[in-house]
Amino acid sequence: MATAQRDYYDLLGVSRSATPDDIKKAFRRLARQFHPDLHAGARKGEMENKFKGLNEAYEVLSDPESRKKYDRYGHQWEQAEAYERAQQQSRGAGVGDAQWPQGGQAGAGADFSDIFESFFGGGRRRGGGPGSEGSGARGEDLITSVRLSLREVISGVTQRIQLTEPVPCRSCQGTGRVSRRPCPECAGAGRTPDTRMIDVKIPAGIQDGKRIRVPGKGAPAPNGGRRGDLFLNVEVAKHPVFAREGADLDATLPVWPWEAALGAEVTAPTLGDPIKVRVPAGSQSGNKLRIKGKGLPADGGTRGDLYFVLQIILPSPLSEDERRQYEEMAKAARPDPRGDLIRKAGQ
Ligand SMILES: [Zn+2]
Structure with a gap:
């Protein structure tokens, strides 16, 4: 499930302003330290993972183009890039006014939701929910709708809601690459759709068009922060008699x-x-x-x-x-x- 991905600069132990040379040195030093061949027993698996993460980080940060994008978009840089391309194509080349939420800043959510919807469908995303200022401290809010009958409104009801959200791809650990090639599992997106079910209690007497907030049931935070919130737009179906x-x-x-x-x-x-x-x-x-x-x-x-x-x-x-x-x-x-x-x- 949604494991938090560590920042590539943190992984390499360098600052964001590190020179290419700093990055290379840091990578070599850590690669020697974590190389799986140097470890045995219980530590081996852990080292393999660390080594893999290290390679990923180096692969992205050692390339000036991908580093620039990573700096701007974080771990979703490849999706952001694909998105920008699509935007440019649809608006004419060179316009490039695509937005991507940078650290969950308010206002960038509309376009973000588009791309996630087109990739994964299902629950819509909403950028910049309450308290989402700051650099990616919490996950995105999710919005979905539930439809109730008038009978269910009388008693209140517990609704089982299926959410589809992108989680880091298991095959490539969210990097989008396997052995330097686009990951076949996620087609290089680094994320795959994951489905989870949650039960939400809807109080009796709920009005049509009302929005219910379910704290902490939104998307996971990119850096291990708290999840966003889930918002349910309630629709009450028209009744044939009442x-x-x-x-x-x-x-x-x-x-x-x-x-x-x-x-x-x-x-x-x-x-x-x-x-x-x-x-x-x-x-x-x-x-x-x-x-x-x-x-x-x-x-x-x-x-x-x-x-x-x-x-x-x-x-x-x-x-x-x-x-x-x-x-x-x-x-x-x-x-x-x-x-x-x-x-x-x-x-
Ligand atoms: Zn993958």
Whole structure:
């Protein structure tokens, strides 16, 4: 897993301003010290690793071009280079305004995310999260989204989230090179995608569009610092029956004309079990029934309400009997229900 990679200058024990000659001398001295052939037993494996790291560091720092890039981009210099090339191609040669986060500075994140997305897909990266000033002290923040159903919003839910992140390639220890050739495992990128699963508890009553921060679950820090944070953008799927208004829920409740006229106890849906609802006598289409506490969880342990908007529907087609009854009602003298409208319209 994401092992921290040591700075090449540290590995060679030289300063960043070391001359090529200093670097060469330091390499030779350390190479003699760590050469695997000079060690046996338990120390041998450790020395092999150190020797390998030393070679890597020397390979990069002894070449003026790659040293310059390493100075600018750190261990991701080869990806940065590939990225710059791609940017230049897409914008016309020579423009070269590509950005790469240098030590996690704020503002450079947008382009960084592009390249990681195009390489690895999945969870998006965000540069310069809170507290990411300073030279690469902590890892990148990751952003991904989760989609919940309204039912899951009621109880809250633990979501298993799969994150794909680049980790140093195992074959080449993140150098991108094996025996001075591009590493076949990672095609020279030095990193391979790694998948990990984490469980995130999403509190009940979460709003659509809300962002949840999971501290320390972002990308690993390049130099062994603390991980970035993970941000989850919460999407709540539209429900076929209930519309959400904060913690309240709205639904349309169809009723027969006689239920509205005479009053009735009807069965109505909730996000849980259906409930009995009293439709008052004389209800009109569009009237709202409020069912207290049957909405979504709200702040302070309370719950929103559920509103039913009554919609009076007619039986269709009418049975013979129903037709006769409507004809009977039609004979009854009632004032014109449009009279008021017509009067007002003329004013
Ligand atoms: Zn590799």
